Amino acid sequence: MQSKNSLFFRTATLALLAAGATGAMPAAAQDTLDEIVVTGSRIRQSPLNQTQPIVQLDSEAMARTGLSNTAEILQRLPISGGGLNSKFNNSGNFGNPPDGGGVGAGSAEVDLRYLGSRRTLVLVDGLRWVNGASASGIPSSTDLNSIPKGIIDRIEVLQEGASPIYGSDAISGVVNIITKRKQDGFSGSAQVGAFDEGDGVTQEYDLSWGATSGGTSIVADLTYVKQESVMSGDRSISQFPTPGVTECDSSCSSGTPLGRFIVNNPVTGAGMNLTLKNAVLTGRPTFDPLNPTAGSFKNFTTADRFNFQPYNYIQAPSERLGTYFQVTQEITPDINFRLKAVYNNRQSANQAAPIPLFVGPDAGNGNLLDQISIDRTNPYNPFGVTLSSGGANGPANYAFIGRRFIEAGPRHYEQEVNTWYVSGTLDGSLMLGENKWYWDVNTIFSRNSASQKFTGNVNAQRLAQALGPVANCTGSCVPFNIFGGQGSITQPMIDYVLFTQQDSSKQRLADTSFNLSGDLFQMPAGAVGLAVGYEYRDQRGEFQPDAVVAAGLGSDIPALPSKGSFDVNEAYGELRVPLIADMPIAKLLEVSGAVRYSDYSTFGSETTYSGRVNWRVTEDVLLRGSWGQGFRAPGIGELFGTPSRFDQELVDPCSDMLGLSGGTAASAAIRANCIAHGVPANGSYVQANPQLSVITGGNKKLKPETSESWVFGGVFSPSWEMSWADRLDFEVNYYDISLKDAIQPIGAETILGRCEQNNDAFSCASITRTASGAINQISGLLQNIGAIDTDGIDFTINWQGPESDLGTFRFSLNQTFLLNYTETVPATSGTSKIEREGTEKGSPDQAFPKYKATAILDWAKDDFSASLTNRFVKSVDETQAVNKLNDRLYTDVQFSWFPAMFDSKIGMTLGVNNLFDKDPPACFSCGLNNFDPTTYDAPGQFGYARLTFKM
Template sequence: MIVVTGSRIRRDPLSQDSPVVVVDQSAIQQTGLSAIADVLQRLPSASGGLNTKVNNSGNIGNPPDGGGVGAGSAEIDLRYLGAKRTLVLVDGLRFVNGSSASGIPSTVDLNTIPVGSIERIEVLQSGQSPLYGSDALAGVVNIITKATQEGLQASAQFGTFRAGDGHTQDYNVSYGIKGPTTSVVFGASYVKQEAVRTADRDISQFPNPGQTSCSDAIGGCSSATLGGFISVLGLPTLTPKTVLGGRGRFDITNPTGPNSDFRALVTEDRFNFAPFNYFLTPSERYGAFISAKQELSSSTNFRVKAIYNRRESQNQAAFLPLFVGPDAGNGNLLDTISIDATNPFNPFGVTLSAGKPGEAPANYSTVRRRLVEAGQRTYSQAVDTMSVTAGFDGSFDVGDKKWYWDANAVFGWNDAKQLFTGNVNAQKLGQALGPLALCTGACVPFNIFGGAGSVTPAMLAFVTFDERARSTQRLQDYTANLSGDVFELPAGPVGFAIGYEHRFQLGSFTPDPIIAAGLGSDIPAQPARGSYNSDEVYAEVRIPLLKETPFFYSLEVDGAVRHANYSTSGSSTTYTGSALWKPFQDLLLRGSYAEGFRAPSIGELFGAASRADAPIDDPCTNVPGSPFQTSSTVRANCIANGVPANGSYQEPNGGQLPVITGGNRDLKPETSRTFLFGGVYSPRWARDSGFASSLSIEVNYYDIKVDGAIAPIDAAITLARCANAGDALSCASVQRTANGLISRISGQLQNIGEIRTRGYDLTLSYRSPTTGAGAFGLSLNGNYLQKYSETVPAAVGTTTTSYRGLTRGFPDQSYPKFKGTGVVDWSIGDVAASFTARYIHDVEEFDGKQLDSRIYSDIQLNYSPSFADRRLRFTVGVNNVFNIDPPACFSCTGPNYDPTTYDVPGQFGYLRISYKM
């Protein structure tokens, strides 16, 4: 009997009452991947999550989840319920949450756990809050690290894309010593992943798939142009022929005289920002671990484990789009800058007034240009993570029954720093654009009208600064557990477990002081800090009812209860119950019901307001084919919301709208209920007949409902409900300037309503006997999504949106009806080979555009020479061997595809050599 994920009672893992998928070292190595998150995100029950394909702390900003971006981090999300609803444990204990100096995430960064320290990963595909506490609504990922090892294990791998980029180096070494009473394992890991740039893939050359220039009718290029763009409200020195619809573009050719050479903005003038991003973000990870066990007596052990990881990563965006003026939509001082008539580069002879108190009424809307002179926006993270676990465990006898106990303490630290070079200080920019008489000392008048190349190093030196932010997470977790058999029934012993946990968590985010003061020109943010503690007790009982009787080879029931008291969210009690029935030895049927809860995280409770730039379109814009033109209802609702009735409003920002999100101290815990029914068929006849050395077929049905889900209302839904239905609650969340431009969409976190998902997991595993032709294996693993919907409140009633079979772009997530993975492997003598196929069913965007199905294929060959006692292994592999591109997506935040669901375009090949003493 051993402890398995899904129960606190020691039991036979073959009689598990919950569906558990085990990913061992051989399965990890079979993928050729260097990040555990990438391996786990391939599971059909997984639904993506943040990974190193996500490059979004630049112009996208902080996503509306209360946790910050976590750039360079990696997460696991089960059942499409969000990574924060999947609990990640290490050796059955909590692990400190990650951060990347851009917020206070509520999730473990899987990139902080060295791959070389991992023995296997157990994925419980069912909610189990009664056993494991908060966050386990969708399931539990338990990472089991190496506890014992004898001798040396080492591996070195190099991989690269066929295009010649994305080079990856992966080195792991560990050494184990095992004595009579003492065992020690220690090791180190190093991973270096180089970038894949959007400029080097066809799908990402322009903001939209298939686009060949900014003049294409589809649009998408930015109004923050290289030459500069000005939107005016009526300057006396401009004649009507120089503007179009109230907007004009200043041409850089002759910037000295008023009204020198203005012309109307045309689509060719817009800036193509697409080639300046990452498809795969670069990172380096240094890791080390040690695990030691000392037998203090025949029945008592002392264990200590430590994990350290250093991550240096980077993400990147195009040159800074500098927006100033009352319609700029920055939400800070940049929106109030007036460009004085005495500025030597102001060609109009009059002050461009932003209309702030004490000034003339606003006479211009915005001035925009790309600050190419400052270089690309680059965000560099340095993240240190340390976790130390110490504990005692042992056993004792009560009569003829053996009882097991353990007591553990976990201390975790995560410290992150982020550097962004080239941000603009709005206060200094205002001085450099203001009256010349006030531009004294180090101040250098700024040329915002001169276009690319006109900003001198002296101008940049005065207005730019290096933005530095940091975040921290702290964990203290104390647990004690006791389990054993209470008494015997005719069908077997009654098992019992009880335990206590006390946890303290603290998180903080400290943006650069200039950013906190509202003086930056990129994504604004405010500092945040919070903590909580919890006290929790649980109990579990397993009762065998029948054994080896007709139609009841075995029958047992299992139940658990947990009571938790949070300093921030009050008390909660959850229950679970399950039944296992074997009508005969080869067939296991199971069913369970579980209640769950998730306490609001530190970021969700205490996170300060921050902006995310959502890549969505405003339905109120007056352009050909827009709802404003085609629907009188939409037009009336938009005008009521603040859009000018004369039709002068056209959305200028290239499809990015500001969404303001933030924590909410009035949040209540989420609750859930989960039904699970399934069965496992492992026919003895297949083994007895020689057809298989092992064969099993497993099918599970799940139905999960989350009530009071913590999230903002989707900004696209808010806009649509305001424009289409005039919903008062939605319209109140959309704020516009006097000219109709959206200055903010409120997206504060709240208990929005309900999330509902249900579906089927299907698994087949077969391994042949060893024959003259070798041994063969086949595994099939699939997920059929029957339902996924979200229900949010409206002014009257609620609105339910079904996402099954769809994709949405903010945040990126696709919901295919079916995903499946199949692996065929073969081995004979010194040689082994495997072929893996991953299938993703087609999905649609909300406007009906289809993302066709994809099948990714991977191959791997291994050679373990017998002359080296098969201690050496040489591996060669190719992922995406048929060079399948991801389906093009118009609404996705990523570079025209969904990086949480599909692979980076291109074939990836790798070579690995490994040694085991």
């Protein structure tokens, strides 16, 4: 009989141990070696003969991390490229990404192999889960925050593509979440943790109950998680937009409480770039046209910029409540019925600095704010003339006015997401001839419904009225003071122009599938296995922005309603043929293959194939190789997403093209092109803000992305007796993935370069400039234009020592070497290749370290156990800045006590993540908080205590 420690070693991954090795027994097989369905194949097989490269995480391994978020646990795997998590604080204040999926505020996703969460398929018990919803678009990825963590028995991560088995999206791999099926009595846990600064308090509670009587088994679970915020201003790395500085530089905002006024002198006509000397709380600032800096104004400089950073979250708050009910009923000895129901509620928040109110032709909003004129009769207008944006009010005589609306308080976004999931499965077995065949029929209905409340937005129509002729500001209208300093905007002004923005989105999944598997006939080397099946899937999604925003009257990110759907019919077949068995150099040699045909209502049909060779040389050595095709159908947001805006940090080649403001003069060719495109020849145009408006949108003509992948590997598990080891496993896998027709837009930087360097007519047609030369917007649609080629090596070592007086020790080392990651993208001339390995991409944040590793040393003796985890990330270089993000080694410790006096049914655990308080490396090109949240921990030590019990 196996010892408890030996069994644990075979079933767990020791807190992010990537076992996946042949011989590692899944939790479902602890009591039996009957053939089961394992992630990556539909043909049943012995769990001891698992031939796919799979990482397994059971509930005990997940608990060892001290994390309350499933996505963040998976993101610690060396094969993970990151994804959305609680360290992202973006609800649209930087705009909506170009994929039509929205910003995903409050969501959590998993990305394998750096290929993006859209290319990682998430299953629950081998079946699909509805895509996420966060009230800002229609995502093509699964939000793992919609799956209660307490319902998870284990997670299997397939480290290779599997489109012929599972269909679309399984390009980089598959995450299969296996839920609890059986339990006797009650079990529960309570955990509380916080950072060493006393913030970011996280509470996690789980209570489950199960019972089995006759042929009926019931499991129920209730999970509650509450995570509090960490403010950016409370960590040194994120106190200013540029890491390491102690005062504002050009990265700070020109939207300040004292205002920035780029206007023409009403007497001389000369351009002026002014701000207030001091706050003018009431009345009208004084302005002398003959000496503009003699009164209330002075010239605007970098020192006058506004530090928006302290208002942001470095860890966003979130609250989740999840319920789970599952009943399995034996109808006959050969037929079972399983009903599963899940409800999950997520409430989360994001926050940004008070809205920067930008008006004027160069504001770049793309809506009414760009067309506002400020009438001379406005009681706060100090210039004595109407500031015209052009049109009916005469030629434009001002370009830009920026005023940080600090009186309205921070922009605050609150999301509420409700997820419902119901599935029914009828499964059984039957004899066909002398062979036993297994079948199952599954029906799923799942829905996400999200709402977002945004406070701090301005109604542009009302603002235009409040800044216009005072005679037209009647009724509830109050003239607006955009020229005074902080505190000059009164509560009646605030009440008139502000509105609470209400956005919503939802997605729906209806899925029916049928699977049949069994042995066709016997060959000398074993049985020929076959699996066939059919699936019908219907997906629908929609996004509804607030009516004011949809009308183009909001002062934040513009958006229009989006709605779409598709359905797909799919059929697959999988065949496994053993060729040689029990030979001197081939304990087993088998080949297998799969094919899947998919017929989509949106683009037509797609057929994918895969093949595999498994060669068990001896009992100790397994060699394997696989080839597979993959595809990803364009998502609803990518197909039907309506135009929105993304504020991208770009440098306009035409800005300061003569070098009059201290910059480097542009080449003669660029100057000529810029002048031809409407930029003033005198070099007066200087880009006002680092962010330029990029208009993005979906494309109904998109076709699927396609891929081809190869995986070669082997497992060595010596079976001879070793005094220093009860078990030793080595596993190595080499992967190579080529992705074609990647769905992405032509980069705005490419469009700019092609236009101003090469005078490319198509690119120039995508750029709109104002009379002053400023870029108003750059437009583009999603297209099938990109390619990605990546390859690397995964190497794992697992060791368990013998039991001794000192206890039992276990060690695992899970490593990923990224050998190559190359993107092929449109360039100024043709295409260019970007080598990402060893680099930090910057906003959108993503590091591509050449080496990542997780090492765990685990110890157990009597009532006590402890673990020491080290997570290593190799250094990367920024591509958008001259900066190196140095190596990071994070150390986590955990200590547990399960006293024998309570029959080990009550336990206490203490742990600290990031024991040595390692800050993330500073990143100059990353997003809000100056570090890459996809790769590095939030700054600070995180300690936690947990109590568990069973009854």
